[in-house]
Amino acid sequence: MQRFAATCEAVAATTKKTEKVRLVADYLGSLPVEDAARAAIFFTARPFPRCEERTLDVGGAQLWQTVAQLSGADEPTMDRVYRQHGDLGSMTAELLASRSPEPPPLRLGDVADAFEELSRARGPTQKLPRLEALLRRARPIEAKYIVKIITGDLRIGLRENLVEEAVAAAYDVSLETVRRAAMLSGDIGLTVHLAVEGQLDQVRLRLFHPIDFMLASPAESAAEAMDYFSDGALVEDKYDGIRAQAHKQGSQVRLFSRTLADITAQYPELLPALAVFPGSFVVDGEVVGWREGRALPFNELQKRLGRKQPDPALLEDVPVALMAFDLLYRDDHLLLDTPLAERRAELSGLVGSATGVHVQLAPVEVCTSAAQLQQAFEAAQARGNEGVMVKTPASLYLPGRRGKQWLKLKQALATLDVVVTAVEYGHGKRRGLLSDYTFAVRDGDRLLEIGKAYSGLTYAEIQQMTEYFKQHVLADEGFRLVVEPQVVVEVAFNNIQRSRRHAGGYALRFPRIVRLRPDKDAGQIDTLARVQELFARQAKGT
Numbered sequence: 001m002q003r004f005a006a007t008c009e010a011v012a013a014t015t016k017k018t019e020k021v022r023l024v025a026d027y028l029g030s031l032p033v034e035d036a037a038r039a040a041i042f043f044t045a046r047p048f049p050r051c052e053e054r055t056l057d058v059g060g061a062q063l064w065q066t067v068a069q070l071s072g073a074d075e076p077t078m079d080r081v082y083r084q085h086g087d088l089g090s091m092t093a094e095l096l097a098s099r100s101p102e103p104p105p106l107r108l109g110d111v112a113d114a115f116e117e118l119s120r121a122r123g124p125t126q127k128l129p130r131l132e133a134l135l136r137r138a139r140p141i142e143a144k145y146i147v148k149i150i151t152g153d154l155r156i157g158l159r160e161n162l163v164e165e166a167v168a169a170a171y172d173v174s175l176e177t178v179r180r181a182a183m184l185s186g187d188i189g190l191t192v193h194l195a196v197e198g199q200l201d202q203v204r205l206r207l208f209h210p211i212d213f214m215l216a217s218p219a220e221s222a223a224e225a226m227d228y229f230s231d232g233a234l235v236e237d238k239y240d241g242i243r244a245q246a247h248k249q250g251s252q253v254r255l256f257s258r259t260l261a262d263i264t265a266q267y268p269e270l271l272p273a274l275a276v277f278p279g280s281f282v283v284d285g286e287v288v289g290w291r292e293g294r295a296l297p298f299n300e301l302q303k304r305l306g307r308k309q310p311d312p313a314l315l316e317d318v319p320v321a322l323m324a325f326d327l328l329y330r331d332d333h334l335l336l337d338t339p340l341a342e343r344r345a346e347l348s349g350l351v352g353s354a355t356g357v358h359v360q361l362a363p364v365e366v367c368t369s370a371a372q373l374q375q376a377f378e379a380a381q382a383r384g385n386e387g388v389m390v391k392t393p394a395s396l397y398l399p400g401r402r403g404k405q406w407l408k409l410k411q412a413l414a415t416l417d418v419v420v421t422a423v424e425y426g427h428g429k430r431r432g433l434l435s436d437y438t439f440a441v442r443d444g445d446r447l448l449e450i451g452k453a454y455s456g457l458t459y460a461e462i463q464q465m466t467e468y469f470k471q472h473v474l475a476d477e478g479f480r481l482v483v484e485p486q487v488v489v490e491v492a493f494n495n496i497q498r499s500r501r502h503a504g505g506y507a508l509r510f511p512r513i514v515r516l517r518p519d520k521d522a523g524q525i526d527t528l529a530r531v532q533e534l535f536a537r538q539a540k541g542t
């Protein structure tokens with residue numbers, strides 16, 4: 001473990017990727033295969049291979065407590081050292097440095113065994129003594145990286161793809177086969193074993209072990225999107241739900257989320273619906289709230305997110321459907337290297353005749369011009385979907401990649417229609433003009449302030465609005481005037497934040513006024529529910 005840690009320090013000390021790879025490759029190459037496999041996993045900042053569901057379940061508070069106990073340091077000292085490094089691993093190394101005598105070096109196998117035990121231990125009462133025993137046996141530099149592995153970030157500028165490069169270099173095998181084996185098995189340790197044995201091409205997808213999802217790049221307009229597709233594009237609706245990978249074999253079905261978490265129990269109605277299709281398969285799709293032939297808005301589906309075991313009332317309230325749009329595996333055949341158009345045809349053969357509502361083949365059309373794509377986009381929005389996905393018919397399925405083979409075309413960034421509730425005088429050129437507007441959204445009869453914008457209006461508009469506001473003052477608070485909530489403006493913003501200061505619990509960041517909305521009155525402004533929906537969507541990253 002000491003050499004592992006020393007290698008990590010050397011990797012951290014260089015910014016050159018080739019040098020990082022060389023250091024890791026040299027180290028791996030010098031180890032017996034068992035240890036190289038363990039080290040490769042640890043280099044990815046994981047105690048266990050990615051494909052495993054096992055976790056250590058040791059939090060920062062437990063680490064903090066253990067280090068305090070072992071080092072005898074008081075709270076202020078711990079705080080100071082932590083702030084100095086901003087990292088629990090480095091803090092641990094510094095605080096344990098004064099212990100003497102130094103323990104004998106740990107072997108990688110010792111650390112792997114200790115992780116194993118920690119994962120089996122239940123609750124803090126079982127975990128803490130094991131964690132303490134492990135750190136007690138570790139030298140400071142070893143403890144530093146043990147803690148970093150536990151927290152899941154080595155912070156040495158070594159991403160997973162560099163570890164794969166190092167494995168390829170260490171055993172003189174092609175990077176592509178290493179990447180593929182690591183992707184399919186989800187186990188960089190197993191990949192090391194196979195590289196040594198010359199068996200990398202033997203890796204098979206294992207059902208019920210999810211693989212990374214292929215992602216899409218944004219396109220600004222239909223015209224820009226079509227630039228990438230000279231021979232036409234396959235166009236599907238972009239559903240506003242959550243991505244899911246469904247694995248099926250025999251009567252067993254499991255669902256995985258975009259973070260590869262097992263979400264099977266959250267969508268019980270999808271399981272029998274998927275089990276009816278023949279053979280074994282892996283289907284990629286989007287889970288959406290679904291009622292009467294239409295996808296529900298995302299905030300409806302949101303009621304089901306995170307509910308581990310939804311009750312019957314919720315199942316009825318928000319029914320879901322899996323919109324299937326890709327097929328990655330069918331009856332022993334991996335289809336990742338099959339062009340999308342063919343995968344689509346297979347998918348259609350598999351689920352196309354489905355009659356139930358819970359699993360549906362996502363409709364697809366071919367577009368050959370920007371005008372046609374624009375039409376498809378508008379039709380998708382009219383169906384209540386976010387926009388469209390535009391895909392190259394010949395594209396292979398590239399797990400974890402965000403390329404130009406898949407493009408997403410969605411609605412421009414959302415704006416909110418809000419009502420001005422208070423105004424303040426501006427500075428500089430705007431002295432004497434009421435140019436800073438506090439504004440609110442609606443929640444039933446209440447108005448809830450969610451931000452303040454320095455006007456984006458023209459000078460003439462500001463002058464005109466100043467006169468108007470002066471006539472509609474409800475309260476003069478000196479530096480600001482509370483005004484009758486009548487003036488509606490449309491605001492754009494960078495994002496939405498949670499806020500304790502605002503009664504509604506949210507604040508817009510960097511809001512700017514896009515335009516006055518004289519066509520709307522305060523009864524027609526956006527609601528808190530809409531803000532919550534946008535906030536949820538933003539958290540989801542779509």
Ligand code: AMP
Pocket residue numbers: 214215216217236237238239240241242243286325362389402408541542
């Ligand atoms: P992004 O995650 O930023 O690449 O945006 C694409 C997301 O849109 C995917 O991760 C899916 O969750 C979702 N999505 C909705 N409909 C589709 C579709 N027809 N094809 C691919 N992704 C889709």
